[in-house]
Amino acid sequence: MRRILYTGTKNASSWAFRAWLAMRELGIQFEERVVDIRKPQRFENLRRIGEISPSTSVPVLVDGDNIIFDSLAIMEYANEIGGDALLPAEPLARARVRSFLSWQHAGLSGLCPRLSFESAFYPNKREMTSDEHKDTERLFSVWESELKSSGGPYLCGELSLADLVLVPTVIRIYSHSPQLNTWPLTHQWIVKLLARECVEEWVSQARSLPPVILDNY
Template sequence: MERILYIGTKNVSSWAFRAWLPLRELGIEFKEQVVDIRKPQRFDNLRRIGEISPAASVPVLVENQSIIFDSLAIMEYANDIGGGNLLPSDPLLRARARSFLSWQHAGLSGLCPRLSFESAFYPDKRQMTQEEQIDAERLFRCWEQELSLSGGPYLCGDLSLADLALVPTVIRIYSHRPQMRSWPLTHQWIKRLLARESVEEWMSEARNLPPIILDNYR
């Protein structure tokens, strides 16, 4: 069986990062194919991806003749074939995990739109704006409540797809050194996530790439 995951450049492709993480965490074998999505080659490369994927974007998981072309679908498929341990067995808790998954997949209601994943790798980071700080605190408050409710160490107790889906968002916010004193459970959760071997593997490669400075980062 051949299983290929097409991902984007690792200091850009947060959507692919989300799909890649559960595959790694569950020890599922796959071949990684990096598609350079930096400009100007981005458009030609994604056009080629469009030859195998209706969405013409990454990530794409190709397994034999089957194409899975959505990051959330790839995450859930990885969980299905990897034993199902990345979603809670309790129906209510599983629904809460899926709520976080869906919220992240929908863009977290547009929170922090200018704190891109790319900005986590900038050598000189600006301070967060007041609006971004308010947005981050809204997230911290939500995560703190969930961690208190579940008892930790992750959002639903054990590590789940909900935690993994939020990793790129955590990275882009935490790299800008937000004030964490009021959110001790969230702070420990963030550090625990960033210390995972799978996360560090991706990030170590991403840090070695030239940063991609976006025009709207100011």
């Protein structure tokens, strides 16, 4: 069966990154078609995506005659067809992973909205504000507690969808050089996560592109 995953510009498409990561980590074969979501071509390109997807956004997975048009749905579907390797078997642990998935999908409580995924690839980055430091410290505390409870090296022990869904968030925050001395487990987790082959592949391609500068940075 032929699968096509429509993704977006590598240094601007964090949601497509999440779906792509799940597919790649599970070894699922697919053809990738990159949609340029930079302005001004963004609007016409997404209009064309709207011809196959009601969300008029990426990612979109075309699997035979079926369309899956949401990043979280694609991640869960990939896990199901990929051997269920990225969700724990135990129900409570599975629910814990889904809690992180849902939290990220809902916007992670509005964490550092001006530190966009695009900003991770800016050649000159600004200092984080005091509010951004407070937000990230709260998030680091959550991750540190989870890693301490699970025993690591990933959030719920073994690599799961919880880790993959957070990769773009980790990249955008970590690129702004936060202090992680107080959260050693979180620091180790971040380094390990960013060193994964699939993550490095996407990030390498993202860094090769002209930065997408947003006005509210």
